[in-house]
Amino acid sequence: MTQFRTRILVVPAVLLAEIIGIAVAYQFFATVDCHATGAQTGCELLRSLVARSIVSFAALGVYFWARPEAFRRLSQIGVARNGPGRWVWGIHLIGVGLILLPLVVGGSRNMTDEFFVALVPWLSGLVLAVATGVALVAPLGVWRDWLRAERFAPLPVLLVAVVIPDVANSLLPLWNWQVLTDFTFDAVVAVLLAFAPDIYADPATYIIGTESFRVYISSQCSGLEGIALVTAFIGIYGFLFRRDLHFTRFWLIMLPLGLTLSWLLNVVRIAILVMIGAHISPEIAVKGFHSYAGWLFFTLLAVFLLFVAQVMPWIHRHAPSAAQSIPLREDWLAARIIPFVALMVAGIVASAISVHPDLAYPLTALVMFLSLVYFRRHYWRLMTGIDPAAIAAGILVGAGWIIFQPPASAADASLAAVLNGLGATVLALWIISRLIGTMLLVPVVEELFFRGYLLGRLDFGGRAGRFFAVVASSAFFAMLHGRWIEAFVAGVIFALVMMRRDRLGDAVLAHVAANSVVAGWALINGTLTSI
Structure with a gap:
């Protein structure tokens, strides 16, 4: 037990030191201008891994501090398993070496023009170093069993940190x-x-x-x-x-x-x-x-x-007793939060693998779909009937979104050019996934989080509390969209629709109607980037 606990404390410290050391080496001995690489988003994502790692380690530490029984459970599961072999350390060092390889081979220089060449050892080394780093703390089977025992609760915490x-x-x-x-x-x-x-x-x-x-x-x-x-x-x-x-x-x-x-x-x-x-x-x-x-x-x-x-x-x-543990699939709180977290993470991955993140929308739609399927038992009760007022409010929001549509940006024009260059089958797949995601999946995921969870959590009671909750949750909703004013107004309308009959399903229906209006208008006008 003592040896395992020592390992799960010492190895993360070593990994964090490696991350900071690699970052400092590249920061001082190489120059990479992300704006000039042709893959700015991916380059900046790699550069941000240091900050993400620091925050993630701290978030996991907070989790163990908040739930000491989680640390004890990990120790109990891990002590019954054999520790990692020396070969794991060997592969880990190979991964670290691959990350440093472009710097060692070329020495101090501007690596902007060589970014895509260096990307191969960087990514391969990153995969090896991360996978073996996790295994060095505890075997992958230990992590799997521990996450199941914790009902996967650490994952949302880590995703927020990331x-x-x-x-x-x-x-x-x-x-x-x-x-x-x-x-x-x-x-x-x-x-x-x-x-x-x-x-x-x-x-x-x-x-x-x-x-x-x-x-x-x-x-x-x-x-x-x-x-x-x-x-x-x-x-x-x-x-x-x-x-x-x-x-x-x-x-x-x-x-x-x-x-x-x-x-x-x-x-x-x-x-x-x-x-x-x-x-x-x-x-x-x-x-x-x-x-x-x-x-x-x-x-x-x-x-x-x-x-x-x-x-x-x-x-x-100081509640006298904790609530009885329930499976993650049955947790209504998780059912409102985790699909939204999954959507955010899918967006990050899409930004990392494509110059135009919207091109990876089929991946985003798949992630949303799977997360909703996992918690599907909670969602059927949301659809208790069709409210004409909710549909009318959604149509109003969609019409306003179209009326105040700004001129196409350079990024929109670039994405449109790429879409026009796709083959017919690939383009059809993209359009179908975009329509399903925009008209059905996104409204459910966003309403579950913003109106289903956040609105209630921000309400501290009374008219003032309800007013604050509507404004604050709508402001957070607006931050997720590029058009702040229109999104804020839409958030307020969706909140009022839900509060009218105290039914989250009405807000989902209004959101579906709004997005369907915008998607239909985009298809009619051939402006796929507006979907």
């Missing part, structure tokens, strides 16, 4: 708050003046630093990544401890506290970056500290906040 960088990127268009940027700039100046009176600061251009090293504080530097990460970890904590929390008190205390501390930490981080660049090394400041220290610091802050939440008795109910 998509945090993508959530932060999707929020960038909303993160152009001039007041906050000004406030962040002034705060950094104040911190630096406490240690170095000769600071250069130009509020007009948001450039700050010294005579030898200066940085530009953009709107992204206002702390978006930290805010997204802290919010996600607070949400994970709320999910894991949901039976023991006063929901309203928890969010009213922890979220403002987390956002405030995240912003303060970001100010300190920028100030330290300037000091490192001015007095130690500009290269370390930009390539190392600026790139990775932020995610590490914000992860540590998130974990610290969870410890704070754990010792605050006012936000806990």
